[in-house]
Amino acid sequence: MWVFLSGGFVSIVAHRDLPDHLMVRARDPEHLRQIWPSAEVQLTPSADYPARVVLARGEVSKRLSEEIDSMMYPNFKASLTDESYHDLCLDVWRVHALWGASQPHVHREPPVFITSFEGQSTDALGLIPEACIVHADAASEEDRTSRNLRMDLGEGSLTLCDLLDFRATLAPDHTVVTLCRHPPSFVDGGPTVPWIHRYFRAYDTRIDPWLVAIEEVRCLIEEGRNVLLHCVHGRDRTGVVAYAVLRSLGYHHEEAVEQMCLHRPRMASVWPQRLSEPKAVQLGSIMSSSK
Numbered sequence: 605m606w607v608f609l610s611g612g613f614v615s616i617v618a619h620r621d622l623p624d625h626l627m628v629r630a631r632d633p634e635h636l637r638q639i640w641p642s643a644e645v646q647l648t649p650s651a652d653y654p655a656r657v658v659l660a661r662g663e664v665s666k667r668l669s670e671e672i673d674s675m676m677y678p679n680f681k682a683s684l685t686d687e688s689y690h691d692l693c694l695d696v697w698r699v700h701a702l703w704g705a706s707q708p709h710v711h712r713e714p715p716v717f718i719t720s721f722e723g724q725s726t727d728a729l730g731l732i733p734e735a736c737i738v739h740a741d742a743a744s745e746e747d748r749t750s751r752n753l754r755m756d757l758g759e760g761s762l763t764l765c766d767l768l769d770f771r772a773t774l775a776p777d778h779t780v781v782t783l784c785r786h787p788p789s790f791v792d793g794g795p796t797v798p799w800i801h802r803y804f805r806a807y808d809t810r811i812d813p814w815l816v817a818i819e820e821v822r823c824l825i826e827e828g829r830n831v832l833l834h835c836v837h838g839r840d841r842t843g844v845v846a847y848a849v850l851r852s853l854g855y856h857h858e859e860a861v862e863q864m865c866l867h868r869p870r871m872a873s874v875w876p877q878r879l880s881e882p883k884a885v886q887l888g889s890i891m892s893s894s895k
Contacts (some may be wrong), residue, residue, distance in 0.1 A: 609671055610683045611638035626664050629653030711748055716812050721801040727777055727785035753867040760825035764868045766838030778832040783841040806840040814887055818848045843875055844884045852891035
């Protein structure tokens with residue numbers, strides 16, 4: 605039996621010599637210690653599962669029942685705070701999803717986004733891995749003093765940033781749109797703002813995630829929202845989505861690139877070339893012709 609819990613992954617099998625006991629195994633001994641803190645973990649470095657404990661069947665059953673009774677999360681992957689374990693579970697989910705989609709009784713398109721969420725910034729606080737918080741805390745002085753400026757677009761506006769200068773850029777009237785896996789490190793005790801999470805990879809060759817994200821940002825601006833758009837580096841996904849939004853609002857290529865560089869100066873040496881590459885040109889052309 606394979607069991608994925610917020611505290612870790614274990615493999616449970618019958619004990620060969622003790623009928624009333626089970627062998628609970630793990631690849632990370634800390635997973636066993638998280639789930640059974642008082643158990644004596646045996647280490648066999650050469651084994652497939654190098655960490656294991658022997659427990660009575662009733663003890664294992666009781667502990668798993670406690671996990672079920674105390675479950676509060678609406679999404680398992682979002683409950684994982686260890687980054688490497690989260691990535692492992694995401695890989696397992698992805699392989700399983702592909703297998704499920706191949707079954708003859710299933711007839712549906714793959715999801716547009718890897719993860720998708722709408723709520724408030726307070727909903728993101730518990731999802732940020734500790735490593736990301738430390739990373740944000742270690743931001744340089746330049747990152748702590750944002751030079752990102754708002755582009756006023758009709759009744760709304762668009763501001764572009766990355767994870768490091770996010771804190772310095774965030775304002776109380778922003779609606780945050782996140783395009784990367786990890787939520788930004790919202791300032792503790794700072795403003796509570798609307799938060800939209802649309803995670804897809806920068807190298808995603810499908811056009812749907814890009815078009816959906818572009819259209820969503822455009823609609824938010826047309827509703828009068830002040831959108832703060834970001835990904836990890838505030839460069840690739842952020843740049844292409846923002847560029848296509850501007851093209852949809854009537855900006856020509858040169859004008860769109862110029863405005864983006866003026867309002868996020870640190871990308872001034874990157875975006876003129878990046879936004880002339882095929883993906884940006886294709887999406888800009890599509891959005892320009894649909895305005």
